Amino acid sequence: MSKSDHKAEKPQTLRRFISPIQSQGELGKSTLVEAILSALKFWKVPFAALDADAQHRTLSMRNKDVIARAAATNKNEFHSMIQALPDVPVTLVDFPSGRTDELLQWFQEFHVIDGFEREGIRPTFLFFLSDKAKAKESASKATQIFDARADYILVENPAKFESDDFKSKPLYRLLLDMGSPTISMPALTPTALNSWDALERSTKQRYSLDNVCDPSFGGLHWTTQGTLQHFRNVILSQLEDIAVPRIVPDAGLIQNRVTRLKPFKTVATAESGLHDALL
């Protein structure tokens, strides 16, 4: 595929279909999908969401307003899901890992991309830049099939995986050539994650990222809540920077903007201390 191929004129995009599609698990996929859901709510953009990860159901268990259906488990469910796509600006689907081959086959069999283009729907796939073989292979397969008929958001998650090898591949350069932006997920400490998990176990309830970041939510230590709020703010800020057109088709849909946190203070140091005004 040449550069000119993927610079072909794009049909007008009225709606977005966003989903992860890679086969590797444990990348932070559902966390990012939940962050996008949180961002869409925060921006006050009307959207539709589906948790299609039948095994984990993380998104629907933490977000009570999200439906779970096994739309990636059998072809008929996928077909019905595509047929039932609602007329809203953004549709967010959390596909499970390990279903890339089937999903790619079904996207082609049901002529989904052709139909999407006719309807003004453009897909955005979330690609995690993991060095693991399955992650690279499935990203490569999806890119070869969708090519410039989809957009891609590249995701670094240094707490979960390394990305050096992925970035050395022609696939990465191709994705950059296609204008794919990169977001980096900040690391949460094990203490924060364990506290969140322990709270869910003790109360036998699941809490969304929005729940635990709400200042009136009293179940977590203030340090844990502080770091979760920081995590959410950093991701939402990055998502907002790349929101149009890859997440939201029109900037006019965003009614609420993220308040940017001031960067942490740092003091330049020199061996001699000569540049420090207090020394």
Place this chain on the structure above:
Amino acid sequence: MPGKPFQSKLEDFYDFIVQKRRARKTWQEITDLLKKEHKVETTRQNVYDFFKRKRKRRYATGMEPEASPVSPVTKAPVLPAFPTAEPDRYSIDDEPKPSSYFSIITPNQNTKDQ
């Protein structure tokens, strides 16, 4: 030569006991019913012990009783089923609806500001 193994006089009434337990009768009530309906005199404790023994009993090969139509069944816990769109008969009314697949979230439902 060893004699015939002991067999409880309640052996013939196992299904009766199971049936009454399923009808939520107490052990004492079953004991009373055995006396009244079958002229079998025994104690509450005997009925309970027999029932417990019978459920755990292992039989020699070839001597297993026929499967009882009212044998106790233990249900395994099952996760709520994932809904699937496979109606028995498909009509135009069964077209997949957005609300069956997607949660549609509008600004009015959205969470409070950051």
